[in-house]
Amino acid sequence: MKYLQEYPKSLEGSKSLLAKYLSKEVFEELKDKVTSNGFTLTQVINSGVQNPDSGIGAYVGDEESYEVFASLFDPIIEEYHGFKKEDKHKSNLNSNDLNAPNPDPTGEYILSTRIRVGRNVKNIPLGPAINDEQRDAIEKEVSEVLSSFENNLGGKYYPLNNMSEENTKSLIQDHFLFKAGDRFLETAGLNRNWPNGRGIFHNNEKTFLVWINEEDELRIISMQQGGNIKEVFVRLVTAINTLSQKFEFAYNDHLGYITSCPTNLGTAMRASVHIKLPNLGDKMDEFKIIADKYHVQIRGVHGEHSQSEGGIYDISNKRRLGVSEVECVQDMYDGVVALIKREKELSKI
Known part of the structure; x- marks a missing residue:
């Protein structure tokens, strides 16, 4: 998979959350970042780029992706879950x-x-x-x-x-x-x-x-x-x-x-x-x-x-x-x- 160096044209007009929050500025900020497992922005957004009719359009390859690409994922998570970046999750299986x-x-x-x-x-x-x-x-x-x-x-x-x-x-x-x-x-x-x-x-x-x-x-x-x-x-x-x-x-x-x-x-x-x-x-x-x-x-x-x-x-x-x-x-x-x-x-x- 080639690294995208230009903002993907297929997102123009897409209603996905990826298209909403991957501004050209955010794209420039993140396009050369990579996680320790080698996961890139190109891989994060490929599903949404290839499928402009996606609801979300972004996937991660590891836990670190949520930090490395936080300027994309934080607003997606906040809109979808109503959950801000300072919020804490809670678990209860009782x-x-x-x-x-x-x-x-x-x-x-x-x-x-x-x-x-x-x-x-x-x-x-x-x-x-x-x-x-x-x-x-x-x-x-x-x-x-x-x-x-x-x-x-x-x-x-x-x-x-x-x-x-x-x-x-x-x-x-x-x-x-x-x-x-x-x-x-x-x-x-x-x-x-x-x-x-x-x-x-x-x-x-x-x-x-x-x-x-x-x-x-x-x-x-x-x-x-x-x-x-x-x-x-x-x-x-x-x-x-x-x-x-x-x-x-x-x-x-x-x-x-x-x-x-x-x-x-x-x-x-x-x-x-x-x-x-x-x-x-x-x-x-x-x-x-x-x-x-x-x-x-x-x-x-x-x-x-x-x-x-x-x-x-x-x-x-x-x-x-x-x-x-x-x-x-x-x-x-x-x-x-x-x-x-x-x-x-x-x-x-």
């Missing part, structure tokens, strides 16, 4: 602090619950900058630890490289198999040497899953059918704590858990439910007012940029940085309770 009795014990509304976090190993470059040997080492070490898990976390690891047709079909059927990233991740450098060094672990009950070297080095996921949100959270915390005994994850007091995409900083958590809300779906203005009040996002059944099918929506926490993990899940829970209450009222009209 499930006793979560007040979340099942909001739908009869199973009338919530189809499934899923909570995931991203994690990256301290002092190892992130996905856009990691080399093949480092990626392979992460896969080997993490998969070995996961394969030693027991009881309700015990299961099997499936490397993506040379995966059998039988395992491929099974993982697709369970919606577990991840593919090479889209054009945004491709141009961020996250698809290099695909599919080597990548894989999937899931427990025997198929309620706990770890993706190795997808967008983050680890995506740790807990999920199950129905609306027992606290049970899903407890399982996730158990897995995180067990992995934390073997690996030190990249974390700092300002940005929380370090991720290659600035939208995932802080808790790096997404807590979500698939929920049936056909009446609210017909009153989208009201739907959005409730969602905004409880800091939750509305997505289609297949995630971002997808449509609802059969009145089913994906509802997740919006805040990630500056709030704790417990607060993220509590946001989602409180929002879901309010949405179900209103859906019941509308069904009687």
